[in-house]
Amino acid sequence: MTWNNNVEITDVLVKEHGLSDDEYALCLEILGRTPTLTELGIFSVMWSEHCSYKSSKLHLKTLPTKAPWVIHGPGENAGVIDIGDNQAIIFKMESHNHPSYIEPYQGAATGVGGILRDVFTMGARPIANMNALRFGSPDHHKTKHLLSGVVEGIGGYGNCVGVPTVGGETNFHPSYDGNILVNAMTVGLADQDKIFLSAAAGIGNPVIYVGSKTGRDGIHGATMASAEFTEDTEEKRPTVQVGDPFTEKLLIEACLELMSTDMVVAIQDMGAAGLTSSSVEMASGGGVGFDFNLDMVPQREEGMTPYEMMLSESQERMLIVLKPGREDEAKAIFDKWDLDFAVIGKITDTGNLTLTFKGDIVADIPTQPLADNSPEYDRPWVKPQSKAELKNEDVQAPADMKQTLLKMIGSEHLCSRDWIWQQYDMQVMADTIQKPGGDAAVVRIHGTDKAVAISTDCTPRYCYANPIEGGKQAVAETWRNITAVGATPMAITDCLNFGNPERPEIMGQFVGCIEGMREACNILDYPVVSGNVSLYNETNGTGIHPTPAIGGVGLLSDSSKMVTIAPQAEGEVLILVGDTRGHLGASLYLEIIEGREEGAPPPVDLNIEKKNGDYVRAQIDAGNITACHDISDGGLYVSLAEMVIASKMGMKVTVDTGTIPSHAFAFGEDQARYILSVPADKVDLILNTANNADVTTQNIGIISGDELTLNSTTPISVSELLEAHKGWMPDYMSID
Amino acid sequence: MKTAVIVFPASNCDRDMVVALEKITGKKPHIIWHQDEDIPEVDLIALPGGFSFGDYLRCGAMAARSPVTKRVIEHADRGGNVIGVCNGFQVLTETGLLPGALMRNESLKFICKDVKLRVDNNDTPFTNAYAQGQVINIPMAHHDGNYFADDDTLQALEDEGRIAFRYVDDSGDATKSANPNGSRNNIAGIISRRKNILGMMPHPERLIEEAQGGTDGLGFFESMINALN
Numbered sequence A: 001m002t003w004n005n006n007v008e009i010t011d012v013l014v015k016e017h018g019l020s021d022d023e024y025a026l027c028l029e030i031l032g033r034t035p036t037l038t039e040l041g042i043f044s045v046m047w048s049e050h051c052s053y054k055s056s057k058l059h060l061k062t063l064p065t066k067a068p069w070v071i072h073g074p075g076e077n078a079g080v081i082d083i084g085d086n087q088a089i090i091f092k093m094e095s096h097n098h099p100s101y102i103e104p105y106q107g108a109a110t111g112v113g114g115i116l117r118d119v120f121t122m123g124a125r126p127i128a129n130m131n132a133l134r135f136g137s138p139d140h141h142k143t144k145h146l147l148s149g150v151v152e153g154i155g156g157y158g159n160c161v162g163v164p165t166v167g168g169e170t171n172f173h174p175s176y177d178g179n180i181l182v183n184a185m186t187v188g189l190a191d192q193d194k195i196f197l198s199a200a201a202g203i204g205n206p207v208i209y210v211g212s213k214t215g216r217d218g219i220h221g222a223t224m225a226s227a228e229f230t231e232d233t234e235e236k237r238p239t240v241q242v243g244d245p246f247t248e249k250l251l252i253e254a255c256l257e258l259m260s261t262d263m264v265v266a267i268q269d270m271g272a273a274g275l276t277s278s279s280v281e282m283a284s285g286g287g288v289g290f291d292f293n294l295d296m297v298p299q300r301e302e303g304m305t306p307y308e309m310m311l312s313e314s315q316e317r318m319l320i321v322l323k324p325g326r327e328d329e330a331k332a333i334f335d336k337w338d339l340d341f342a343v344i345g346k347i348t349d350t351g352n353l354t355l356t357f358k359g360d361i362v363a364d365i366p367t368q369p370l371a372d373n374s375p376e377y378d379r380p381w382v383k384p385q386s387k388a389e390l391k392n393e394d395v396q397a398p399a400d401m402k403q404t405l406l407k408m409i410g411s412e413h414l415c416s417r418d419w420i421w422q423q424y425d426m427q428v429m430a431d432t433i434q435k436p437g438g439d440a441a442v443v444r445i446h447g448t449d450k451a452v453a454i455s456t457d458c459t460p461r462y463c464y465a466n467p468i469e470g471g472k473q474a475v476a477e478t479w480r481n482i483t484a485v486g487a488t489p490m491a492i493t494d495c496l497n498f499g500n501p502e503r504p505e506i507m508g509q510f511v512g513c514i515e516g517m518r519e520a521c522n523i524l525d526y527p528v529v530s531g532n533v534s535l536y537n538e539t540n541g542t543g544i545h546p547t548p549a550i551g552g553v554g555l556l557s558d559s560s561k562m563v564t565i566a567p568q569a570e571g572e573v574l575i576l577v578g579d580t581r582g583h584l585g586a587s588l589y590l591e592i593i594e595g596r597e598e599g600a601p602p603p604v605d606l607n608i609e610k611k612n613g614d615y616v617r618a619q620i621d622a623g624n625i626t627a628c629h630d631i632s633d634g635g636l637y638v639s640l641a642e643m644v645i646a647s648k649m650g651m652k653v654t655v656d657t658g659t660i661p662s663h664a665f666a667f668g669e670d671q672a673r674y675i676l677s678v679p680a681d682k683v684d685l686i687l688n689t690a691n692n693a694d695v696t697t698q699n700i701g702i703i704s705g706d707e708l709t710l711n712s713t714t715p716i717s718v719s720e721l722l723e724a725h726k727g728w729m730p731d732y733m734s735i736d
Numbered sequence B: 001m002k003t004a005v006i007v008f009p010a011s012n013c014d015r016d017m018v019v020a021l022e023k024i025t026g027k028k029p030h031i032i033w034h035q036d037e038d039i040p041e042v043d044l045i046a047l048p049g050g051f052s053f054g055d056y057l058r059c060g061a062m063a064a065r066s067p068v069t070k071r072v073i074e075h076a077d078r079g080g081n082v083i084g085v086c087n088g089f090q091v092l093t094e095t096g097l098l099p100g101a102l103m104r105n106e107s108l109k110f111i112c113k114d115v116k117l118r119v120d121n122n123d124t125p126f127t128n129a130y131a132q133g134q135v136i137n138i139p140m141a142h143h144d145g146n147y148f149a150d151d152d153t154l155q156a157l158e159d160e161g162r163i164a165f166r167y168v169d170d171s172g173d174a175t176k177s178a179n180p181n182g183s184r185n186n187i188a189g190i191i192s193r194r195k196n197i198l199g200m201m202p203h204p205e206r207l208i209e210e211a212q213g214g215t216d217g218l219g220f221f222e223s224m225i226n227a228l229n
Helices: A011-017 A023-032 A039-048 A097-102 A104-120 A144-161 A231-239 A245-259 A274-286 A307-310 A327-336 A367-372 A401-409 A458-467 A467-484 A504-524 A588-593 A606-621 A637-646 A661-667 A678-690 A716-727 A730-735 B015-023 B067-077 B087-095 B151-157 B217-227
Strands: A071-074 A079-082 A086-094 A125-135 A163-174 A181-189 A208-210 A264-269 A290-292 A317-322 A340-348 A354-358 A360-366 A432-434 A441-444 A451-457 A487-498 A530-535 A545-556 A571-577 A627-630 A651-653 A674-678 A698-705 A707-710 B003-007 B030-033 B045-046 B081-084 B099-102 B113-121 B133-144 B146-148 B163-168 B187-191 B197-200
Touching: A011 A039, A011 A245, A011 A274, A011 A716, A023 A039, A023 A086, A023 A360, A039 A163, A039 A274, A039 A290, A039 A307, A039 A360, A071 B030, A079 A487, A079 A530, A086 A104, A086 A451, A086 A487, A086 A545, A086 B003, A097 A144, A097 A181, A104 A125, A104 A144, A104 A181, A104 A245, A104 A264, A125 A144, A125 A245, A125 A441, A125 A451, A125 A545, A144 A163, A144 A181, A144 A245, A163 A451, A181 A451, A181 A487, A181 A545, A208 A327, A231 A354, A245 A264, A245 A327, A274 A290, A274 A307, A274 A317, A274 A354, A274 A367, A307 A354, A307 A360, A317 A327, A327 A340, A360 A367, A360 A588, A401 A588, A401 A661, A401 A716, A458 A467, A458 A504, A458 A545, A467 A487, A467 A504, A467 A545, A467 A606, A467 A627, A467 A674, A487 A504, A504 A606, A545 B030, A571 A606, A571 A678, A588 A637, A588 A661, A606 A674, A606 A678, A627 A637, A637 A651, A637 A674, A637 A707, A637 A716, A651 B099, A674 A678, A678 A698, A678 B045, A707 A716, B003 B015, B003 B067, B015 B045, B015 B217, B045 B067, B045 B087, B045 B113, B067 B081, B067 B087, B081 B087, B087 B099, B113 B187, B146 B187, B163 B197
Parallel strands: A086 A530, A125 A163, A290 A354, A487 A530, A651 A707, B003 B030, B003 B045, B045 B081, B081 B197
Antiparallel strands: A071 A079, A079 A086, A086 A181, A125 A181, A208 A317, A208 A340, A264 A317, A290 A340, A354 A360, A432 A441, A441 A451, A451 A545, A487 A545, A571 A674, A571 A698, A627 A674, A651 A698, B099 B146, B113 B133, B113 B163, B163 B187, B187 B197
8 A cells, every 4th residue: 555644745735635825834834844644634624614614704703692591502513502491402404515416315314414413412312303405496407316316315314313304495496506505404302411512621531433434435525515516526426425324323322322321521423524623623622632543443444544534524423532441331332232432542631633543643733723723714795785676566467366376386486395295204203293384393392391393494585685684584584483383482503505705796695694694683582503604505606596594493381382374263364464565576476477586585674573473472372373374485375375275274365455566465575474363252352462562463364165265366276276286396206 | 001112223213102102001111122132021012113223134124133033923922912013014024923025115205194094904902992994094104115915915814804904095995096105905004813913004103192183093002902901
């Protein structure tokens, strides 16, 4: 074998490792000498955009991250919030975009595996998975293959590990033709006094490697995720990791069993940049050094070099610092679960990551500067111009309102996602009390009356038209969705997907979305507790729509009070909450019916959002309403149709549209609105309470019969609606 | 009623089964790891759903060779009661305790949805709380639930009344469109000749509380209380 750790570090080699001249100079300064090849690899992955957040951290710091109920905010593996009774919810969302485009099944599957590890490494049992997916145009030749592979990969992994996948969102837009987005979120449950962090401590304590063996897969994955795609992307297939959900399931059980003892000092999963980033984070976090003997690392292939071992992104691996003398006890647990367990080193007081391979020291890097002095850029950015307001006069009234509504709910944007959800085990663990298809998924806290509500949202066409309003709207929509099931929104995780940050207009989109998110989080008292940034989502110089996907989590203290979007009985009265102005700019109506993507998005008034949401939540909590649905994509009529589809009961809706053109009233996407279904004897109470709270409400109709009648529109039968709604995706996926 | 739930590596509906059995019997089941050589004296052994051994090789094939499975077979041979749900059904066919095999769903996709089942024999320890011909709603969630048996076996199952549950439409007819996975004769669950072993693909343990969307799964467990207490 010819492997030379001491090759000459040429400019070309440095470039190949994605380090700029300045970054390499900093590397020389930290080491005080020329790096070895292994060290160069370590610097390269640690300072990749993916691991270092070098373009984004300046702006991320401006997001609100604190609240009395936040136990751990950003900086740990996942965010931790207090849900009472010594219990905590631990959650995070993460992207796996580039790998999923190259190899959709494995890319998506390992995305799920990675986010699960981020959560259980903190001591939580994962209780729900969610996702946010963006694909290119259905007409694009790859879309079908990617959709099929991604969904199967998410299901294949999540179903096997036995964590229910309870919801998510799926969008299609040509801006994702060459760069799909696969964002996966995991929510876990832990006891507050059993939360584990990654900071290593205790000089001399043993450092343990557990889980799968290390292979050559995924080498340079983090670097790949930090570069644009080009024509030769297919050649990067070998850098996509391969998932083994069976091992992950064993690893969850073994780690939770270990963590139920008092043996663990610190624990960290090996995610992006594998053994490198996990060890550097643990050591630098604790201000200590690690001494590793790489010969002890369990290896899947022969002849692996230190460089390969340190950069491998083989899945299903964890690094653990144990209390001294507990190795045998811990090993017995991993033996039971048939997982590798190897003492690969110990904690030192040097502050360095010192790697020995076959008797030679192959790397010796001070971890503190490697982690803390990583580059941070204030990239130039230009304030993005909001698209011009669209005048309603410039949008034609549809010839046939009924056909228009059927076309909208039968489009790829609004059609049923059953084809996707049915491939996910939505009910394993038997605590799913609201399945996908409603406003938020709801999962009971096992053995209690409490439940968590979860929603992932973002409207990229709004973010593209006006990043600030779009950023606000993404946060507000999760807040609204969580409210609509009756839960109190608590905190968010974010997954910020953008194009190339070295282009000022892309950086401007990023800064704008952050500004909007910040404002929304502040006013809604809804902090960011974890997140991930995915930049360079571009192919051949074309960026995706800015997509700050938000995963919101809320708490229902009494899960029996939860409502769904399905009205319960004939005769219930429909109340519209919020102001309708008929905003058609950047709407789905405009896109689906007129084929136009124009106009400014609907403005988000966060104070009204809060007022209306607090009112709705209080009504649900008081038991005054039987169903609730927020109004978002497609506007009022689409939301009403969705309630009919969910309940299979008809509605008679009579609504005075005032001076607003009826199609704008029907399909405008004004924010901060909900539809409530209310028993007739509660209507006066509902309207009076709203009046006292200064919330706009309007009685718009009743639940009746088996047709949806909307003002003078030709009635649409429930079966016509169901038929129109369910067909698109199965039809699309069945054509070869 | 004393019960035991077997846990294989990557069983994942074990907790759901334990919760359901405890709720209905009032007693916590024994939880038995697959490498255990002994099972305490119990009235019922349950093989839960999941992906034992990752479903690698063939669903249930490796679990059928786990040390504990020998004890399960002995228990069944003595006339002891055994249920296998989802992956548990696959394990039962792999051990030969029940005939046939569970192949990949006809659509080749994992399918999770509520399905209608018709109780085709309510004279068993697992179905007596239901009416003969009753149509119940039970969730399914599997990739490999396409029941296959050769013609002779199938005929014997039919003749001997050993089809416990069949996939049906809303009006109770076992139509092709009501068959979610391609199972022969719309078979969702079968029993052994001595009626002491039942295997089924759908998950009754997931539907025992209103909060879960209904209680049609309760009858399955109540039947066992009736028969075995």
